[in-house]
Amino acid sequence: MIASMFPVFELEATKFFQDSGDGMFEVQYKRSQELINLQEQVIEKINPLRKGRFLANYPSGATSEMMEKQLTGNALLQFKTYAYLEIGEDYRPHMTFIRLAEDVEEVINLDDLPNVSAFSGVYSILALYVMGKNGTCCEEVS
Secondary structure, three states, rough: OOOHOOOOEEEEEEEEEEEOEEEEEEEEEOHHHHHHHHHHHHHHEEEEEHHOOOOEEEEOOOOOOHHHHHOOOOHHHHHHHHOOOOOHHHHEEEEEEEOOOOOOOOOHHHOOOOOOHHHEEEEOOOOOEEEHHHHHHHEEOO
């Protein structure tokens, strides 16, 4: 219902990113006002369903108590309000490909991947999922 209020998105992939701290490897997308507006609408409808709950463990493996101690500023405010920190000015559109094991320090060789622009395109479907271990999409929200 929310997605039907928005035009189809054409997303521009901007770069690959590997977070050596938690092992996530992803492609990042240009943050546009349209994406920000969509995120705001989804959060407005979905956050009340959360009923103040936090995940037992976040993708990094941290608990909500650990996250609160690590975060500052806007990220901490967003976390306390929405149980997630990449919201508003901290919103970072991305698609995670893999989470490497914590004890693996290997870097993915970008020469083995297609140009990041191969991940740009028209995205016409929005699906919402419950976040599982390591940031996996474990259950579709209907």
